[in-house]
Amino acid sequence: MIYQGEALSVQLLQDGIAELRFDGTGAINKLDRATLLSLEQAVTALEQTSGIRGLMLTSAKEAFIVGADITEFLGLFELPDAELGDWLAKANAIFNRIEDLPFPTLSLVRGYALGGGCECILATDYRIGDTSARIGLPETKLGIMPGFGGTVRLPRLIGADNAMEWITTGQENKAEACLAVGVLDAVVDTEQLQDAAIRLLQDAAAGRQDWQGKRARKCAPLTLDKLEAMMSFSTAKGMVAAKAGPHYPAPITAVKTIEAAAALGRGAALLIEQDNFVKLAKTPVARALVGIFLNDQFIKGKAKKAAKAAPATRKAAVLGAGIMGGGIAYQSAVKGIPVVMKDINDQALALGMNEAGKLLNKQLERGKIDGFKLTRVLSSITPTLSYDGLQGVDMVVEAVVENPRIKSQVLAEVETKVSEDAVIASNTSTIPISTLARSLKRPERFCGMHFFNPVHRMPLVEIIRGEQTSDDTINKVVAYAAAMGKSPVVVNDCPGFFVNRVLFPYFFGFGKLIADGADFVQVDKVMEKVFGWPMGPAYLLDVVGIDTGHHAAAVMAEGFPARMSKAGKDAIDVMYEQQRFGQKNGKGFYAYSQDKKGKPKKEADPQSYQLLQAVVTGQAEFAQDDIIARMMIPMINEVVLCLEEGIIGSPAEADLALVYGLGFPPFRGGVFRYLDTLGLASYVALADQFAHLGPLYQVSPGLRQMAADGKTFY
Numbered sequence: 001m002i003y004q005g006e007a008l009s010v011q012l013l014q015d016g017i018a019e020l021r022f023d024g025t026g027a028i029n030k031l032d033r034a035t036l037l038s039l040e041q042a043v044t045a046l047e048q049t050s051g052i053r054g055l056m057l058t059s060a061k062e063a064f065i066v067g068a069d070i071t072e073f074l075g076l077f078e079l080p081d082a083e084l085g086d087w088l089a090k091a092n093a094i095f096n097r098i099e100d101l102p103f104p105t106l107s108l109v110r111g112y113a114l115g116g117g118c119e120c121i122l123a124t125d126y127r128i129g130d131t132s133a134r135i136g137l138p139e140t141k142l143g144i145m146p147g148f149g150g151t152v153r154l155p156r157l158i159g160a161d162n163a164m165e166w167i168t169t170g171q172e173n174k175a176e177a178c179l180a181v182g183v184l185d186a187v188v189d190t191e192q193l194q195d196a197a198i199r200l201l202q203d204a205a206a207g208r209q210d211w212q213g214k215r216a217r218k219c220a221p222l223t224l225d226k227l228e229a230m231m232s233f234s235t236a237k238g239m240v241a242a243k244a245g246p247h248y249p250a251p252i253t254a255v256k257t258i259e260a261a262a263a264l265g266r267g268a269a270l271l272i273e274q275d276n277f278v279k280l281a282k283t284p285v286a287r288a289l290v291g292i293f294l295n296d297q298f299i300k301g302k303a304k305k306a307a308k309a310a311p312a313t314r315k316a317a318v319l320g321a322g323i324m325g326g327g328i329a330y331q332s333a334v335k336g337i338p339v340v341m342k343d344i345n346d347q348a349l350a351l352g353m354n355e356a357g358k359l360l361n362k363q364l365e366r367g368k369i370d371g372f373k374l375t376r377v378l379s380s381i382t383p384t385l386s387y388d389g390l391q392g393v394d395m396v397v398e399a400v401v402e403n404p405r406i407k408s409q410v411l412a413e414v415e416t417k418v419s420e421d422a423v424i425a426s427n428t429s430t431i432p433i434s435t436l437a438r439s440l441k442r443p444e445r446f447c448g449m450h451f452f453n454p455v456h457r458m459p460l461v462e463i464i465r466g467e468q469t470s471d472d473t474i475n476k477v478v479a480y481a482a483a484m485g486k487s488p489v490v491v492n493d494c495p496g497f498f499v500n501r502v503l504f505p506y507f508f509g510f511g512k513l514i515a516d517g518a519d520f521v522q523v524d525k526v527m528e529k530v531f532g533w534p535m536g537p538a539y540l541l542d543v544v545g546i547d548t549g550h551h552a553a554a555v556m557a558e559g560f561p562a563r564m565s566k567a568g569k570d571a572i573d574v575m576y577e578q579q580r581f582g583q584k585n586g587k588g589f590y591a592y593s594q595d596k597k598g599k600p601k602k603e604a605d606p607q608s609y610q611l612l613q614a615v616v617t618g619q620a621e622f623a624q625d626d627i628i629a630r631m632m633i634p635m636i637n638e639v640v641l642c643l644e645e646g647i648i649g650s651p652a653e654a655d656l657a658l659v660y661g662l663g664f665p666p667f668r669g670g671v672f673r674y675l676d677t678l679g680l681a682s683y684v685a686l687a688d689q690f691a692h693l694g695p696l697y698q699v700s701p702g703l704r705q706m707a708a709d710g711k712t713f714y
């Protein structure tokens with residue numbers, strides 16, 4: 001044994017070929033601080049051992065190295081600039097020493113080699129893998145960029161254009177694609193990997209492979225002439241800036257880093273990477289995106305625990321084959337859980353099956369599934385008009401029309417058709433779960449399971465605990481949502497649950513802005529382009545449906561009269577009364593037509609302005625910041641109340657629900673991350689300037705106290 005550490009070891013195999021084997025203490029290998037320290041000691045041992053003719057890096061786990069340890073990131077990002085720079089320099093010195101070992105080196109890649117794992121294999125002379133290899137540099141997705149030499153070694157290995165594509169998209173690349181660009185030198189069968197690696201190293205050691213030449217090219221400036229460089233980098237900058245948009249600085253910084261270092265050798269190029277990494281690590285965007293990743297891990301951890309505690313759903317039933325029921329049935333089936341889809345209407349069933357078929361055909365066209373899987377998934381959805389097919393069903397999701405009387409009746413009916421231990425969940429968006437539970441004999445086996453439209457795309461499922469819902473029931477439904485590939489967030493019962501409860505104050509803020517004279521098109525533009533929402537409030541209402549919005553607004557007003565009842569009519573009422581229901585009937589705030597591809601195209605409709613005059617009482621002009629404040633303060637205050645009242649369990653769950661369910665701008669991380677970034681005291685001072693606008697603009701005493709105490713949510 002040449003070296004033995006906690007996370008890796010080095011031993012001599014045969015004929016002077018050594019193996020450095022990563023074998024972390026957890027289920028996967030991560031390049032955390034402890035592993036880096038160990039790697040440094042291993043390299044020292046290798047440098048001091050004589051007789052080594054070649055080295056291969058391998059993993060004892062299924063995957064090579066999944067990346068750096070992201071749980072360490074936020075702590076690292078807090079370090080002073082110089083200290084963070086030193087840490088990067090120290091890590092880079094280790095990879096440089098691997099690259100400079102006096103014998104040929106090779107990485108043997110199975111499974112993931114991502115982020116730091118990818119940068120580690122880039123330091124060796126050769127890389128061979130099997131077909132399971134997945135290699136990439138996903139750092140820009142977290143608001144940072146590669147910091148262990150990725151922006152230096154990758155372009156020198158596969159060319160600047162390929163490297164910029166890998167780094168700016170953060171994509172994971174399959175073995176074949178890695179071979180095509182030259183990240184992998186060979187792809188071989190798993191059983192032959194080790195032999196192939198030893199043979200290649202022996203060949204290289206014997207001088208039959210030019211490993212020194214390969215190594216020298218990786219450490220030299222990029223071989224691009226001036227014109228090529230200009231074309232390459234200006235095209236990339238244009239494309240990347242357009243795609244990432246102004247709120248995500250990492251991809252464009254990565255391109256500029258590669259450009260600035262193009263004419264430099266390894267040492268100088270690494271210094272540029274280091275400086276730019278530090279700058280990105282200090283941005284609120286990096287903190288927000290890493291925060292979302294960590295919140296997502298937190299939710300996944302909770303779902304795993306739930307899955308261990310509850311029996312898995314073997315067969316599900318969905319009641320209602322409409323927009324939501326059809327989507328839920330599809331999602332269950334596509335993830336391998338067979339489902340009975342019941343409706344009272346034959347045509348609805350046909351439509352539901354047709355939609356599932358369309359989604360599957362799209363996946364077939366994209367090569368994501370084969371014909372066999374398409375048939376298997378479709379045949380695992382059983383459409384029915386009767387309750388007969390419900391034997392063996394252990395999970396029911398009710399998604400019939402949003403009418404309390406019909407829902408209560410359907411729930412009571414289905415309870416008599418399934419076994420006693422089956423769980424029933426309702427996809428209602430507004431009716432309190434404890435109200436619906438009254439129609440059931442076993443309310444403890446009942447809860448809310450609120451999906452978002454379109455089900456196959458929206459990652460969030462809000463799971464609502466009613467007054468009598470048991471822990472077993474919650475565990476079962478959380479596990480089912482996770483098995484469907486969704487992120488389940490458990491909330492307590494109240495009108496609107498969490499997501500709609502905090503969305504409607506935002507719409508009320510919109511109504512007040514319109515009443516005071518704002519132009520809805522301007523409000524949409526500011527909330528989309530400046531704040532970063534995927535849709536502004538007027539457009540969102542049109543997409544959700546003005547009728548749906550109008551109904552939910554009334555439910556919210558009844559549920560929270562002190563804050564959400566209205567003195568008179570507002571903009572939503574005007575649209576509703578004129579039956580301008582939005583996209584669904586071609587007219588809402590905007591007028592809709594179809595573009596050449598048949599997609600809805602929106603235009604500001606002069607008639608909307610005329611109609612809105614009925615509720616406009618002011619003529620103020622609004623600056624961008626005022627629009628943002630007046631729209632966001634009601635939502636933020638309601639989110640804080642939900643935490644204080646225990647409707648949502650933690651800032652992490654709230655923020656994830658906002659990003660995954662509403663499309664809250666990811667670069668802001670969610671309401672609590674946004675508050676921490678603004679500073680609680682600054683937020684309170686801002687909100688106080690708008691306090692005259694009514695109860696939704698009042699900061700809670702709890703938040704005021706936190707601000708006074710200098711606290712943060714994370």
Ligand code: NAD
Nearest residue numbers: 320321322323324343344345348399400401402428429453
């Ligand atoms: P929808 O009108 O598209 O579908 C409802 C279906 O229920 C229809 O096919 C209808 O025939 C069927 N139905 C009516 N009575 C039935 C009965 N007794 N048994 C079986 N089926 C019956 O409605 P939707 O948009 O899919 O909404 C369904 C539920 O999901 C509602 O509670 C709604 O609030 C909720 N929801 C909707 C959305 C959305 O964006 N559409 C989002 C989240 C939650």
